[in-house]
Amino acid sequence: LxxxxxxxxxxxxxxxxxxxxxxxxxxxxxxxxxxxxxxxxxxxxxxxxxxxxxxxxxxxxxxxxxxxxxxxxxxxxxxxxxxxxxxxxxxxxxxxxxxxxxxxxxxxxxxxxxxxxxxTIKGKGYHFSEQNPTKFHGVDKFDPDSGIFEKPDGTYSYSELFGTTLTKIASQDDRVVALTAAMPDGTGLSKFAKQFPERFVDLGITEQSVVTYAGGLATMGFKPVVAIYSTFLQRAYDQIIHDIALQNLDVLFAIDRAGLVGTDGPTHHGVFDIAYLKLIPNMKILTPLDGQDLANMLWTVLKERGKYRGPIAIRYPRDVEFGNLEEICGKIEIVEPFKWQLLVEGKEIALLAVGVLAKKYLDIAKANAWTLIGVRSVKPLDEEMLEKIFETHKYVFTIEEGAELGGFGESVATKYLKDYADKYECRLQVVGIRDEFIPHGTRYELIKYVGLDSTNIEQIIKKYVMKGVRL
Known part of the structure; x- marks a missing residue:
């Protein structure tokens, strides 16, 4: 305009x-x-x-x-x-x-x-896309004769889990309001919108307005949840700072498509959100380890909003996971969202892996007797566990599906140099996405492309520890 x-x-x-x-x-x-x-x-x-x-x-x-x-x-x-x-x-x-x-x-x-x-007619020329243009806006593999998408049996997407969990929470708390920017289907909020139309806000492709609107709701005692893709949230950066964080308002950001998004392409990779959010005062960033952890974090933050104040971001990938949505929602519980999780206890070498990446390294951690920490909170750091790691390990590797510049690893390195370097002798290395734009590909292909697959992680750690080869 x-x-x-x-x-x-x-x-x-x-x-x-x-x-x-x-x-x-x-x-x-x-x-x-x-x-x-x-x-x-x-x-x-x-x-x-x-x-x-x-x-x-x-x-x-x-x-x-x-x-x-x-x-x-x-x-x-x-x-x-x-x-x-x-x-x-x-x-x-x-x-x-x-x-x-x-x-x-x-x-x-x-x-x-x-x-x-x-x-024009969106999807013109292909019957199934004309009938369901939203579903066919950006596609993975599907059968052209039937229009059915390939999806492993017994799986759910993180977006589906988010929407299902939030709908359950909203059924018990009429202060929960969901907001999105032209993405009710993509963010998993369609079910919420149908069940609670009076508490669902879609302002179209206006991320700035959505964020400010959420801030207004927070001042009125509501519990706004803003569901936006990581790459699109960049558009509302000024509003996040001035309208939300500066006033320390209780707005929950559900950041979908965080990390490598696969077939959505290079414009949609959510690899910058940790870097651009963690420098904002009052902002907290959570990184669930799996679907159950995501559901538990949503439940905990919204149920205990009086305890967890201010803006909070929960980031999760465009990915699927084996499991049953009803079973996950049936096992939801209050957790400590800002505490890291010890997945494998080893010695000398520790891997601090952010979010869903952590469980990809379970096998190599066990095989090599390495400590593996599931990082569930990027900001604030779990300082109690971090100090124990520095105290008991010679090598620490931070691993994240985000930009190395300004990322989680940078925060850990800064903390070590500032508070622990004089107390503990430890070698620290940061592993993440380097200073480049990532091309198109499947999520599996891109994880390997950027070197975050378990095979490559195992190789670079061994090379560094045994031969002193820098990453």
């Missing part, structure tokens, strides 16, 4: 093609989408427009454009784009190439900033 507002003032001749299909990822919401939908569904206007065009040559049709546009206003109402100084043409059938070519020729040399509205 800020850019559109400046177009006329800059004397621009820009041509904007507005593809309107009634969808972003999920169904569109908000005033602008309603305006476009009115235009889309105005069959009277579209029918009259087509009849006007038939039998008229191009020159006459162009000269009569003012009559047609006046007709549009009369039937539909004032045009938003025209009101801010942009000439608005259309709608045009986006699946009719001849009509598109004609419209493009018409607006190409128009001496003013111009918007051409093109109507």
């Amino acid at each position: 800020e850019a559109l507002n400046q177009v006329k003032a800059q004397d621009s001749k820009i041509k904007i093609i507005l593809n309107s299909n009634g969808m972003s990822i999920s169904k569109n919401v908000g005033g602008l989408s309603q305006l476009l939908e009115t235009l889309r569904t105005s069959k009277i206007y579209i029918t009259i427009k087509e009849k006007l065009k038939k039998g008229l040559n191009e020159a006459v049709e162009f000269e009569l454009k003012k009559i047609r546009e006046a007709l549009k206003v009369a039937l539909i109402g004032e045009d938003f784009f025209e009101s801010i100084g942009l000439k608005h043409f259309g709608p045009v059938d986006g699946h009719d190439l001849r009509s598109l070519e004609e419209a493009f020729k018409q607006v190409k040399d128009y001496p003013y900033p111009t918007v051409l509205t093109v109507f």
